[in-house]
Amino acid sequence: MINLSHILIDSLDDAKVNLTPVIHSMLVTFLELPYNNDVKILEWCFNKSMQYFDDSAKIEHACSVINHINFLCDQSKVAETLFFNLDKEPYKNSPELQELIWKKLVVYVNDFNLSNREKTYLIQRIFNNVESLFNKVPVSILVNDIF
Secondary structure, eight states: OOOHHHHHHHHHHTOOSOOHHHHHHHHHHHHHSOOTTOOHHHHHHHHHHHHHSOHHHHHHHHHHHHHTOOTTSOOHHHHHHHHHHTTSTTGGGOHHHHHHHIIIIITTGGGSOOOHHHHHHHHHHHGGGHHHHHHHSOHHIIIIIIO
16 A cells, blocks of 8 residues: 655655754654554654754654643553653653653553553663653552553
């Protein structure tokens, strides 16, 4: 099946222009109309933003995407893409973003259509800095809300 978003992304990869406004526009559009079954656009935007955005803009966009996840519909692919992409710099060093990941993603990981193995894998990726995590996240959230 040919998907127009894939054609667009492939064409943009070859563009010899500053893609900052394009990436921003695509992220805004993604937030308004998330492509539940096609997260290639989101992944492409995160990868390209590494090249074109400063750290604060990257973190701002990541926070926006997390805040717009709709738990009433299946957006597990969006969450999984976020977990994978937010495991990189500068996202790992942003306390604001890590707190938001806990509030909006990890605590609600049971709402996503993932196997127990996938849930465990995604949660383990967040535990890079366990010491600071336990200083901020109540153990009751870890025990009661996730498992």
